Amino acid sequence: MKRYLLIILISFPCISIYGQYSETIATARPGAANGAGTVGKGILQFQAGLQFDNVKDIRDSSNWSTDNISENLVVRFGIRERFEVSAVINHINSTEYISESAGSILRKGFNTSLIRARTKINENMAFQVGIETKLRGKDYQINYIAPRFRVMYNTKLGENASLTTNLGAFWNGNDNKPRGFYVFSYSLALTNKISLIAESYGDFIRTGINNFFDIGLGYNVNKDMLIDLNAGWGENYPYKSHFVTAGVSYRIITRFRPEEKK
Template sequence: MKKVYLLFLLFLPFLSQGQYSESIATARPGAANGAGTVGKGILQFQTGIQFDNLSDTSGWYVNNISEHLVVRFGIRERFEISAVMNHINSTEYLSASEESLVRQGLNTSLLRARTKINDNMALQVGIETRLRGKDYQIKYIAPRFRLMYNTNLGKNSSLTTNLGGVWNGNDSKPRGFYVFSYSLSLTNKLSLIAESYGDFIKSGINNYFDIGLGYNINKDMLIDLNGGWGENYPYKSYFITAGISYRMITKFRPEDMK
């Protein structure tokens, strides 16, 4: 934990450089976070709704419907803070002969900070709080970190790589994760992403895939649609999600930057 915050302090000198982009940039659609920040005085909302299913070979399965909200705010051009909340409605089916189990409530309440290292790289650190529904309580405040890197592959395409680790709040064992995300601009407003991502511990790795579309209604608003799947024996999973993102300039942005 101390090493994560030491790295964060080392990157503070990079906060003074410019970052505000012409069009809104979000972590939607897909699992990857780009190496960008929203810009000083910019308030950005990213919302979505998701349906997903997880099952195994025994006949057990669970259906989830969740609502997702991310609020991001730029403190400096290259430094932002954000909050993430996720509310879930979950129905678990143990077997055909048993009743289902229903759970609902907040299963994510995350506070984060992100800083740009250079034009292509950023570091994000976060704390998962205990502000959760009774069905999703954790014992401890749980840290996480993510390193993000963007690579331009041509005029209309790029590759985003994420690597990081998370703690679940119930034990001291971290879980690593990775994301490789390919993005292609189909038109000035429409973009396609294709991703491979997963998580890993000492005992093994789980891999997943997804494909999504993002459409810029204007430079400050984006809508998206995304779907993915994974087969990691004995489990199978899939999801579909849709969302909308919007940014606005607040009074905290200097006039010469608007």
């Protein structure tokens, strides 16, 4: 734990630099990528979503599949202009179909309770570290608190497009074996209110890699509110999966935000 706290302190900027706060809300939705930005000092931001997904075993000899309905909430708060903290919770209702003879298993509860800190290194790069806690439902308990980290990088591709790259690793809380992950996210502003994203992402260990793809749309209702719709799929033998998710993001300027200098 001390090692990860030290990383945060080293990365923490020595001075607060105005200009991080965006005129239009910037959020990780839709999609899997996190942009290399922070919300800005004194900004409280909520990102909520509802997801439906299915995973099935595509081998001829198997009837196994699972259907999930998940509710996700991310709460972010800017401590400094380039430093923020956040919390992530995810509640899931899962139905696992074993076989015609064995029937199904129902599980529900919180399967994610994550606390994070993010610092912006420069205008295009940010670093985030998090800890997955043991505050979970009984069906999703882990043996240890599980660290994770993520490096985020933004690249402009002309006036209306950009590429966001995420690289990192996480532990599952049940063993000491880390798993790496990547995200490549292409974003295109179709209008001043509508944006399109297309992503390739996955996770990997020494013995193999899982790849997934998604496409999403975001609509800025106003400068402080975004609604989104996203769908994705993956085929990583012997499993095939797909999902659809919708969400809303909203930010509040609290009294802790300093007045902008004229």
